[in-house]
Amino acid sequence: MTSERPGTSNQAQGIETELPQGAVVYSSIVAFLAWVVCVYDFIMFGTLLPKIAEDFGWATATSTAIATLVSIGTMVVALGVGPLIDYLGRKRALIVTTAGTGLSSLLTGLTPAAIAAPYLTLVRAISGLGYSEQAVNTAYLNEIYGTRKNRGFIYAFIQGGWPIGVLLASAFTALLLEPVGWRGVFMLATIPALIVAILGLKLRETPRFLAMQRIRQLERENRHDEAIELGRRFDIDVHHVRQSTLRQIFEPDIRKHTIFLALAFLTNWIGIQVFAVLGTTVLTEGKGVSFGSALTVLIVSNAAAYIGYLCHGFVGDRIGRRLTIAGGWIIAGAAYTIMLFGPNAESFVLTMYTIGLFFIIGPYAALLFFMGESFPTRVRGTGASFVNAMGPIGAIVGSALLTWFLTISGNNMVLSAFLSGGLATLLSGVLMLGTRDVKDPTQAEVLPEDEGSAEAQAT
Known part of the structure; x- marks a missing residue:
């Protein structure tokens, strides 16, 4: 979204240049909830690792080695989220990362004892999707807020989902660990993640991403002048769109x-x-x-x-x-x-x-x-x-x-x-x-x- 000259339409080639306030508020709420549930899952593994190690009889060295391998897997998955955001879309990326968090929690709760160490190393790498949800919020909300005043301050409330997710993970672990065990704690965490992913289905895609999609299509059709004009309306550089x-x-x-x-x-x-x-x-x-x-x-x-x-x-x-x-x-x-x-x-x-x-x-x-x-x-x-x-x-x-x-x-x-x-x-x-x-x-x-x-x- 960009500032429009007086008298110009709020659409370009059928794409809105700015979303209504209600859509912006809804996007902020869903992005905040998505970040909270993703942090919840991400932090919970470290919190419950001593209990998991105790259950499987792991030595401390084994636990730290698994934690290190999980961090490497998280990094690899996180690198793959970027192209997902830029090609699949900001809205869809939010849904995928949040649903992926729920999947990570569910599969962790279903860990088979016989292959626990290699299984958890692979499964917890999926939590890289949840960790990367903040990168999705970065791209999505930056474009949703556009040139609204105090947009950085508004975003701070959404990013504040980190300490809230940490505190919720600690609190619910303390409350649920004894009655349902560490497996149950992870499996119950699947529910809020899936609820937020469903809420994400009603999100609006950002005008800039829709314009970027259209520009790529125009470039594929060799309609370069039209791509440049549309890029001008949305303040998008079109010179490198065909590159990785x-x-x-x-x-x-x-x-x-x-x-x-x-x-x-x-x-x-x-x-x-x-x-x-x-x-x-x-x-x-x-x-x-x-x-x-x-x-x-x-x-x-x-x-x-x-x-x-x-x-x-x-x-x-x-x-x-x-x-x-x-x-x-x-x-x-x-x-x-x-x-x-x-x-x-x-x-x-x-x-x-x-x-x-x-x-x-x-x-x-x-x-x-x-x-x-x-x-x-x-x-x-x-x-x-x-x-x-x-x-x-x-x-x-x-x-x-x-x-x-x-x-x-x-x-x-x-x-x-x-x-x-x-x-x-x-x-x-x-x-x-x-x-x-x-x-x-x-x-x-x-x-x-x-x-x-x-x-x-x-x-």
Whole structure:
């Protein structure tokens, strides 16, 4: 959707240039619910892995090896979601990723004991569909919101489904594990995922994707002038539409942006793995915080993370998302560094940890929307999914780096957490500054043909 000149029609070749408000609200609600249920399934496996290992008699090394293989499988599946978004459609991709999450939960609950390890390694790779639902939301809602004001702030509410999904996974696991067992917990998770996938059937496809489909058809029919004219109406570059979308994100015009954004995402996930996923270990072994207090701070900090989403979404609309993300991650790296090398007083440690989580997680509301608006329409899904797939890689690297530094430092957790997670978090903020600075079209009256439009900057 783009700004229209006064007096022009709100349709081009039968395609609406802007959806009605009711469709936008419905899309936001379904996208939020889809992200919540996908996070629920994604987090639940890690939460229940100790119980699964106990049931099958796995050693700790076996559990961690399976978790690593699952992360690799998640990354592979996530890479395949990008072309799905750009060729099958934003709406259909949301339905597929959400239904895939339900399938992942169901098959996990049906794990046969005889082949549990290889079976789970393959089945849980399907959860890469659920992890990639945020990339679908990135492409879908960026186009649905168009040039509406405060669109980054609105998107922050949807991205806030992450901490809500985490808290729901923890709560329902605690409530249901004893009566139905870990298998039952996974199988029950299938129901909400399928309900949301059904709700997705009533979603409207984005005008930009419909226009992109039509442009591809016109190009196949060698009606190039008509394709260019339609592209002009929807602010879509048509010069590379016949190339593979994965190849296009490394074309000279956007290669630097893709590389810096992917590296920033990957290095930030190293920090997340060390300080968020392995946070209890760092707090208890590195700073002497009691396990009970560490669990409490994880709950409090997840609530703080949700507020962080809203704050960074709001600030990103005003000063630009690139600077908001970079600044937040640099502050997070500084907070974690101060926490590690500062006093061991529990109140001080927990305060700095919460500040760190606020600024490392919160910018993802701005980041995911930035990913959508910084790639052109023709590769928006592929670009967002490729960058998103760096998350599992960062998680694997984060665990490996922390283990390596602990080994060579004689189990010095403070130094190891800084060298692995602290420096990586700071570096991620610096790398963000190497990405393209995309101007929000709501901050300047930009017309589709203007060189300053978001699409023009991304092509």
